[in-house]
Amino acid sequence: MYKILIAIVGLVLVAGVVYFLTKGSTTNPQTIKINNTPFGSAPTDSTGPSNSVNSVNTLPETTAPQGTTIKPPTGTSQDTSQTADKKQATTLINQTNASAGEFDTMNNSANQLDQNTSL
């Protein structure tokens, strides 16, 4: 009688172990994938949540309301361009002043010569 009981218990334990090993896990190992896509690019296959780390790279676009003037901060390329234009203007003004001065000298030089002088 004892032998029969021990055999039954043994069978139940073996069956239990076999079941545990084959069907006991609640996680399906087939759904676990390692995402090797580079940072910043959209994953080709992901089972993760929709707001994953990859989507954080893109900032949402903002639109200024109509009639709003967006003032560029100082030190921008626009400021640099304005300074360059003024510098070029200064150079050209100095050149024109020099040319006008040289022309004036020539005018005075011509006026020093009286083309009506006879011997």
Next chain:
Amino acid sequence: MSHFIKNSSLKSVSFIMITGLLSFILLPISVGAITFPGGGTGTSPSFTTTQQATLNLINSAINKLNAAENKIQNNPSLSPSTKTSILNDLNGIEAQLLASKTAVEQATTNAELQVVSQEVSSYLKTNKDVIKNDFTLAITEIGANASAKAKAYEEQIQQLLTVLAVTCPSQSSTIATLTAQITQLETDIVALNSAIKSKNAVAIKVEMKKISTLMKSMSKNVKTIQTSCNIPTI
């Protein structure tokens, strides 16, 4: 008695005075220091007058030549080659006149003096326009250089206006005035070039003066824009 002495002294004094006066007149004549007109010696009044008049004529021409040479030499707008050419021309005439001056000074007879004087007169007549021609040549060269300079100025102003239209749009009115002045400048440059081509010294000077005045007005307008838009001077 006293009357006799008084009368005798008066006669003596009169005699001495008359003798002295005659000696004063006759002595120079006797030694040839004074000759009468037509005598033909080198010290006759007509000879001296002619000689001095000829020398004055020569000296006046030499002074004019020297003044012209100084003006050419010190002119800052002439090329060295033009200066050399003109100075050689003027110096050649001056050298000829200096030789004539020596001939006039060394003439001893009216006939000699008359020949030299006629030569001088003829030479001056032939070369009376030498300064006029050389100065016209110089003015033409200056005018050509001035025309090129005015053209360069015009191009610089046009570039400047392009920059100012962006840098200083608030001064659009003055910029428009400058644009109109550029058109006027172009017209004046054409007129200057025409005067240069015809070697009209008077017209060259007139056009240069007009352009100079216009440039001064344009520079003033540029200064207004520069100040208004805080464009640095350096």
